[in-house]
Structure formats: C-alpha cells, structure tokens
Amino acid sequence: MWTRHIGAALGVVAASTLLHCGAAVSATRAPAQGAQEPQDYPNRQVRVIVPFPPGSSDTVARMLAEQLGEAFRQTFYIDNRPGASGTLGSGVAARAEPDGYTLLFPTCSHAISAVSVKNIPFDSVQDFTPVAKVADSPMVLVANPSLPANSVQELIALAKKDPGALTYATNGPGSITSLGMVLFKSMTGVSMRDIPYKGAGQSLTALIGGEINFMLAPLGAVSAYLQANQLKALAIASGRRSPLVPDLPTIAESGVPGYEATCWYGVLAPKDMPAPIVQKLQDQIEKAMQSAEMKNRLATLGVEPSPESGATFGAYMASEIDKWGKVYKDTGLAQE
Known part of the structure; x- marks a missing residue:
C-alpha cells in the first residue's frame, strides 16, 4: 500500500x-x-x-x-x-x-x-x-475517513449526486488550497462549498473532527494523520506521481486530465x-x-x-x- x-x-x-x-x-x-x-x-x-x-x-x-x-x-x-x-x-x-x-x-x-x-x-x-x-x-487531496468516497471519481460522483452538500476547508481566498479547489470544481463541473479557516492548523482540526469533508493540503502537513488513519488520501495534485508516495495516483490520472496544483x-x-x-x-x-x-x-x-x-x-x-x-x-x- x-x-x-x-x-x-x-x-x-x-x-x-x-x-x-x-x-x-x-x-x-x-x-x-x-x-x-x-x-x-x-x-x-x-x-x-x-x-x-x-x-x-x-x-x-x-x-x-x-x-x-x-x-x-x-x-x-x-x-x-x-x-x-x-x-x-x-x-x-x-x-x-x-x-x-x-x-x-x-x-x-x-x-x-x-x-x-x-x-x-x-x-x-x-x-x-x-x-x-x-x-x-506536493498537495494532497485528503478526506475524513467517514466520507463515502475513496477515489477522485467517487468524490466527483458523490458531489454530482448532491450538489452543494460536500464541504472542503481552505486557508482563505488567494491560497493554493482555495485556488486548487476552484480549479478542480471548474474542471469537473461539480458544486462544493468552500469553508475558509485561519491557517492549516484550524482546517486540519476541523477535517479530522468531521466538521468538513475534505481539503487540499501539503503532504508534509498531513503525513502524521494519514499514518494514524485519522485522514485518508484520495490523490496527489501534482502533475506527476510523487517519489515520496509513489503509489498515490495523481488527480490528473484519476479522471481530471491536465489538473495540477503544486x-x-x-x-x-x-x-x-x-x-x-x-x-x-x-x-x-x-x-x-x-x-x-x-x-x-x-x-x-x-x-x-x-x-x-x-x-x-x-x-x-x-x-x-x-x-x-x-x-x-x-x-x-x-x-x-
């Protein structure tokens, strides 16, 4: 794995x-x-x-x-x-x-x-x-383990089934976490709600606590939570797979061709x-x-x-x- x-x-x-x-x-x-x-x-x-x-x-x-x-x-x-x-x-x-x-x-x-x-x-x-x-x-698309989606395609399907129901955390307008998701939504045509927080610490706490469903986050910021099974990773946002997590697919290869947010x-x-x-x-x-x-x-x-x-x-x-x-x-x- x-x-x-x-x-x-x-x-x-x-x-x-x-x-x-x-x-x-x-x-x-x-x-x-x-x-x-x-x-x-x-x-x-x-x-x-x-x-x-x-x-x-x-x-x-x-x-x-x-x-x-x-x-x-x-x-x-x-x-x-x-x-x-x-x-x-x-x-x-x-x-x-x-x-x-x-x-x-x-x-x-x-x-x-x-x-x-x-x-x-x-x-x-x-x-x-x-x-x-x-x-x-590298930025990683991570989700609360309770989210019934284990891949980018399943996330997109879930969002299309109930437009506007899914929520994601960002570090506020103009951040890579926010713009990366704006790009994702524009390329997939899904409707999701942006919940801004004051910094990565607050957003990760909210994600782990189940207040929001998922987010884009730096790999280094979420590695401990992934190891502890407090979060799950769906894909990496780079244009190619990362040598740090070579088995984690990119968002681009997971059904959103051309996507990259690094x-x-x-x-x-x-x-x-x-x-x-x-x-x-x-x-x-x-x-x-x-x-x-x-x-x-x-x-x-x-x-x-x-x-x-x-x-x-x-x-x-x-x-x-x-x-x-x-x-x-x-x-x-x-x-x-």
Missing part, C-alpha cells in the same frame, strides 16, 4: 512541528576585497528575503541558506518580511540593488498574488531575475543581476538540492527537490501566473 511509503520517506512530521535551521550560516573566512566583481562573489553576507513569517517555506529557505553558506563560505541569512500576501517582502527585493547580496525566496504564492492582489507595486516577472527553482511541496519554492533576485552571479548561485543551488543530505532532510517535510535553471524557472513561473490568471478570469474571482 502507498501509505507505507509515507512512514519511510516522511516520518510523521506535521507542518506545526517543522524546525528551523537557524537564522544564518556564519562565515568561516574574512571578506575578500572587490565586492563588485562577479568573480569575487560573495565576499560579504547575503540577505535572503522570505516574504512570510517563520515556518514552512521559511524552514526550506533556512536549509538552503545553510548549504549556500557552507559552499561559498559566507553568511546567508534569512530576513522574514511578511505582509500583503507576500507582496511586501517581494517588493523589498524588487527595489534592492541587483548585486547578488539580496535574494528572494518565493513560493507559489508569488504567482498567485500576481493575479489575486490589486495594485502590486512591481511586476512579478519583469522586475526579477530568476535564479533557480528549488523544490516542490506549491513550489525558488530563488529570485532583482532584475538585471549579472549573469555570472546568477550562474554561481544556480550551480550551488543545484548541487545542494541533489545532495543526499538535502533530499533526506526535505523528505521529512514532505518536500521534493526539483532544481531547475533560472531560465527554466522563469518560464515556469510565468506559466503559473498565466494559469492562475485564467482561473480568476474564468470563474469571476474577486481580487484582494
């Missing part, structure tokens, strides 16, 4: 127990001279802006900062700048000097806020230099950052993500390394903005 893979690959780590890896990685040599020369980069500490509070994406960012600090023998420190659906911190990064000493660690929310938030003071694509894609955080992590820099610095960072990020140590550490969080070049990441990010923009347009969702 696919559930056996969760215990082996993830342990029983829930989102609320994700640990931080430290605010910075200390330098082990004195700064070099000539800070403006790409070949000397980095010769002083590097700020990595995370546009969210500590926890979750912050944890992955700290892991990467640790690896980059060791590789470059310089300090890479985390600067949490939460607010305005992540756009506050992203705006700080967009206005920074493109010298490689300010980086941004965005998530899928960067693509969503580009279409969900009004009057963003920057262009989510043009005002940044894509450095590298880092990892994916949260990802990447690294951006202010626009016009010199190509040699981009390449240096890209090479070390790829090396870090391919290491056995990082793969194992990320697996405990339900996160898959998925390093890609800056060019590939930039194209992917633009396609994500287009996808969520179409969802907003086609369904008439209101911007924040």
Whole structure:
C-alpha cells in the first residue's frame, strides 16, 4: 500500500512541528576585497528575503541558506518580511540593488498574488531575475475517513449526486488550497462549498473532527494523520506521481486530465543581476538540492527537490501566473 511509503520517506512530521535551521550560516573566512566583481562573489553576507513569517517555506529557505553558506563560505541569512500576501517582502527585493547580496525566496504564492492582489507595486516577472527553482511541496487531496468516497471519481460522483452538500476547508481566498479547489470544481463541473479557516492548523482540526469533508493540503502537513488513519488520501495534485508516495495516483490520472496544483519554492533576485552571479548561485543551488543530505532532510517535510535553471524557472513561473490568471478570469474571482 502507498501509505507505507509515507512512514519511510516522511516520518510523521506535521507542518506545526517543522524546525528551523537557524537564522544564518556564519562565515568561516574574512571578506575578500572587490565586492563588485562577479568573480569575487560573495565576499560579504547575503540577505535572503522570505516574504512570510517563520515556518514552512521559511524552514526550506533556512536549509538552503545553510548549504549556500557552507559552499561559498559566507553568511546567508534569512530576513522574514511578511505582509500583503507576500507582496511586501517581494517588493523589498524588487527595489534592492541587483548585486547578488539580496535574494528572494518565493513560493507559489508569488504567482498567485500576481493575479489575486490589486495594485502590486512591481511586476512579478519583469522586475526579477530568476535564479533557480528549488523544490516542490506536493498537495494532497485528503478526506475524513467517514466520507463515502475513496477515489477522485467517487468524490466527483458523490458531489454530482448532491450538489452543494460536500464541504472542503481552505486557508482563505488567494491560497493554493482555495485556488486548487476552484480549479478542480471548474474542471469537473461539480458544486462544493468552500469553508475558509485561519491557517492549516484550524482546517486540519476541523477535517479530522468531521466538521468538513475534505481539503487540499501539503503532504508534509498531513503525513502524521494519514499514518494514524485519522485522514485518508484520495490523490496527489501534482502533475506527476510523487517519489515520496509513489503509489498515490495523481488527480490528473484519476479522471481530471491536465489538473495540477503544486506549491513550489525558488530563488529570485532583482532584475538585471549579472549573469555570472546568477550562474554561481544556480550551480550551488543545484548541487545542494541533489545532495543526499538535502533530499533526506526535505523528505521529512514532505518536500521534493526539483532544481531547475533560472531560465527554466522563469518560464515556469510565468506559466503559473498565466494559469492562475485564467482561473480568476474564468470563474469571476474577486481580487484582494
């Protein structure tokens, strides 16, 4: 059974127990001279802006900062700048000097806020230099065990039998948990009710308690509950099966062709950052993500390394903005 893979690959780590890896990685040599020369980069500490509070994406960012600090023998420190659906911190990064000493660690929310938030003071694509894609955080369609549906097709049939009766939890408008379900409903033609909660902790408590029927949730947040049979998984929302739970089918292969809702992590820099610095960072990020140590550490969080070049990441990010923009347009969702 696919559930056996969760215990082996993830342990029983829930989102609320994700640990931080430290605010910075200390330098082990004195700064070099000539800070403006790409070949000397980095010769002083590097700020990595995370546009969210500590926890979750912050944890992955700290892991990467640790690896980059060791590789470059310089300090890479985390600067949490939460607010305005992540756009506050992203705006700080967009206005920074493109010298490689300010980086941004965005998530899928960067693509969503580009279409969900009004009057963003920057262009989510043009005002940044894509450095590298880092990892994916697979989303899983999970249900209360009492729900009489054990597959996506059975869920769709149940929803069509009694339109509007089924309920699902989300973390509020503009979240990947909400938009993923809006996309699901638009592609299947079913009617279900969105019950928003203030964060994953409240929504999971409601789901386990039977207050709602199902939800989309990060794999790392629900693995412990799946192991304890407090929840059941119907499918994974990624475009392909996850190596962390290889026996769990995708929503796309379960009768909704083309469906995909994945949260990802990447690294951006202010626009016009010199190509040699981009390449240096890209090479070390790829090396870090391919290491056995990082793969194992990320697996405990339900996160898959998925390093890609800056060019590939930039194209992917633009396609994500287009996808969520179409969802907003086609369904008439209101911007924040």
